Amino acid sequence: NNIRFDALSRSSHATDATDWRVEYPAVVITPDTEIEISDIVKTCIELGLTIIPRGGGTGYTGGAIPLDTQTAVINTEKLSFIDTIQSQDGLHTVNVGAGVITKRVSELAAANNLVFAVDPTSQDACTIGGNVAMNAGGKKALRWGTTIDNLLSWKMVMPDGTWLQVKRLDHNQDKIQLLDEVSFKIHHLKTDGKTLLKTETLTINATHMRKSGLGKDVTNKFLDGLPGIQKEGCDGFITSAEFILHQPLEHINTLCLEFFGHDLDNAVSAIVAIKDNVDGNQDVDLVGMEHLDARYVKAVNYTTKANRSELPKMVLLIDISSNNQTSLDNQIDQIITLTHDREGECFVAKLLEKRQTFWKDRANTAAIAAHTNAFKINEDVVIPLDKLGDYSNGIEHINIRLSIENKLATLDAVKTYFQNINPDSSLVKDKIDHALTLLNEVDSQWKSALASLAQAAEFKAIQTGERVISYINEFAQPLNDLLMGDVFAEIRKEVQEIHAEHRESRLFVAT
Numbered sequence: 001n002n003i004r005f006d007a008l009s010r011s012s013h014a015t016d017a018t019d020w021r022v023e024y025p026a027v028v029i030t031p032d033t034e035i036e037i038s039d040i041v042k043t044c045i046e047l048g049l050t051i052i053p054r055g056g057g058t059g060y061t062g063g064a065i066p067l068d069t070q071t072a073v074i075n076t077e078k079l080s081f082i083d084t085i086q087s088q089d090g091l092h093t094v095n096v097g098a099g100v101i102t103k104r105v106s107e108l109a110a111a112n113n114l115v116f117a118v119d120p121t122s123q124d125a126c127t128i129g130g131n132v133a134m135n136a137g138g139k140k141a142l143r144w145g146t147t148i149d150n151l152l153s154w155k156m157v158m159p160d161g162t163w164l165q166v167k168r169l170d171h172n173q174d175k176i177q178l179l180d181e182v183s184f185k186i187h188h189l190k191t192d193g194k195t196l197l198k199t200e201t202l203t204i205n206a207t208h209m210r211k212s213g214l215g216k217d218v219t220n221k222f223l224d225g226l227p228g229i230q231k232e233g234c235d236g237f238i239t240s241a242e243f244i245l246h247q248p249l250e251h252i253n254t255l256c257l258e259f260f261g262h263d264l265d266n267a268v269s270a271i272v273a274i275k276d277n278v279d280g281n282q283d284v285d286l287v288g289m290e291h292l293d294a295r296y297v298k299a300v301n302y303t304t305k306a307n308r309s310e311l312p313k314m315v316l317l318i319d320i321s322s323n324n325q326t327s328l329d330n331q332i333d334q335i336i337t338l339t340h341d342r343e344g345e346c347f348v349a350k351l352l353e354k355r356q357t358f359w360k361d362r363a364n365t366a367a368i369a370a371h372t373n374a375f376k377i378n379e380d381v382v383i384p385l386d387k388l389g390d391y392s393n394g395i396e397h398i399n400i401r402l403s404i405e406n407k408l409a410t411l412d413a414v415k416t417y418f419q420n421i422n423p424d425s426s427l428v429k430d431k432i433d434h435a436l437t438l439l440n441e442v443d444s445q446w447k448s449a450l451a452s453l454a455q456a457a458e459f460k461a462i463q464t465g466e467r468v469i470s471y472i473n474e475f476a477q478p479l480n481d482l483l484m485g486d487v488f489a490e491i492r493k494e495v496q497e498i499h500a501e502h503r504e505s506r507l508f509v510a511t
């Protein structure tokens with residue numbers, strides 16, 4: 001039952017959230033217990049199989065996708081044990097199997113009035129093993145860091161079947177970046193998982209874990225050789241992990257900020273100002289922050305809270321917390337002022353039900369799927385907070401350029417088609433000549449728009465919609481007017497097909 005060669009098992013392990021498919025795996029293995037994994041890994045290696053550890057398959061980097069037919073996917077779904085919470089000297093911890101769905105740990109923590117800080121948006125479907133392998137983080141990362149900051153210990157099997165038990169020393173119950181350095185004790189155990197081979201201590205400069213100003217440093221996978229974390233399953237198989245749980249402050253409120261207009265300058269300035277302001281307040285903690293960009297807002301069918309008939313350019317969701325509701329209220333007043341100063345609108349939810357409604361849009365995974373519906377290649381990027389506006393402008397610049405280039409390529413193809421038409425009457429010849437004149441005019445306008453994109457004013461005009469480059473309005477419609485009637489039906493159809501083909505192959509950078 002645990003070793004499956006059937007078509008359903010193999011096809012359901014051919015891809016992950018990227019939807020990228022290369023090969024079916026040869027076999028899917030679903031071990032019942034942690035201890036079996038050593039023998040399974042050793043045997044697979046002896047058989048010359050490539051091993052892919054797999055959790056929920058929600059990864060966006062393609063790490064769980066078989067690239068070779070001789071692949072064994074080891075699915076952790078049965079490693080779903082959750083031990084009881086341990087509490088000692090103010091430290092609350094829980095040890096769980098690699099296959100536990102992340103949300104289950106959050107629920108257990110909440111039921112014990114504690115907080116599990118690893119909360120990626122995919123938490124309903126992803127697993128603890130995947131969280132460790134990807135160093136996942138969510139809205140609570142701002143306050144408590146990502147997976148790496150919240151791990152106390154973890155167990156993993158190496159390719160030769162031996163075990164590593166990694167234990168963080170002197171956990172500060174906070175983000176690693178608040179320390180100068182961080183140490184881990186690494187026990188190497190024989191394949192029985194018990195007999196100690198050797199022990200070593202790894203001490204890492206905290207700035208190597210996370211550069212200043214960054215929530216997560218995806219450029220440094222190696223992390224000074226720390227095993228398992230952020231390695232996408234490439235150095236070993238994580239079988240279980242022990243996490244610290246945090247004690248929440250007594251009161252928590254959620255704010256929803258909406259920013260309108262064309263650029264993100266005000267929104268980014270608000271994010272930076274609010275973070276600095278709350279960081280300077282000893283009584284209040286910023287425990288969660290996420291932004292929804294314009295495309296996401298559209299994809300989730302967002303209902304604008306402000307009394308306006310337009311969608312926001314950016315929505316910012318913030319959880320702030322304190323042991324004192326008056327301090328919290330004062331802080332909220334300051335955030336409202338900072339938001340209004342930047343022409344944004346701020347809404348406050350104090351009751352749990354309303355807070356959950358505010359956050360609901362963020363977890364709308366069906367909409368996220370629609371948002372990323374095209375064939376896509378995903379890359380994690382890390383941007384210092386105050387550079388978010390520049391980043392967004394840079395992406396829009398790339399998208400505008402790609403869009404114009406795509407339109408120009410369409411015109412090229414239409415031109416070639418026109419030039420190859422053999423006119424059977426002077427009417428057709430005249431009309432095609434006129435069509436080519438129209439095409440050449442539009443072509444030269446778009447080429448000059450492309451060339452002037454480097455100038456800030458030109459880019460801004462296109463970005464804000466003041467200057468619209470429209471295939472339909474500038475070319476397709478005038479062309480249809482020129483080539484009207486039955487005589488040109490075939491030509492119009494062919495031009496439409498050329499356009500559709502080019503539009504579908506368009507590249508687009510989504511954020």
Ligand SMILES: Cc1cc2nc3c(=O)[nH]c(=O)nc-3n(C[C@H](O)[C@H](O)[C@H](O)COP(=O)(O)OP(=O)(O)OC[C@H]3O[C@@H](n4cnc5c(N)ncnc54)[C@H](O)[C@@H]3O)c2cc1C
Pocket residue numbers: 016017052053054055056057058059060062063064076098119120121122125126127128129130131132133134135136137138139232233234236237238239365368
């Ligand atoms: C809608 C959506 C929202 C998301 N939101 C976030 C977010 O807010 N924050 C965030 O950080 N990520 C997010 N992600 C990405 C993804 O959910 C996380 O990276 C998650 O940690 C992956 O867990 P998984 O169990 O699904 O791993 P999988 O997709 O199964 O695997 C991911 C990688 O981890 C490896 N792996 C899995 N289990 C193990 C193991 N036991 N031992 C060793 N390696 C293993 C796999 O080989 C693969 O390389 C999101 C994804 C989706 C689809």
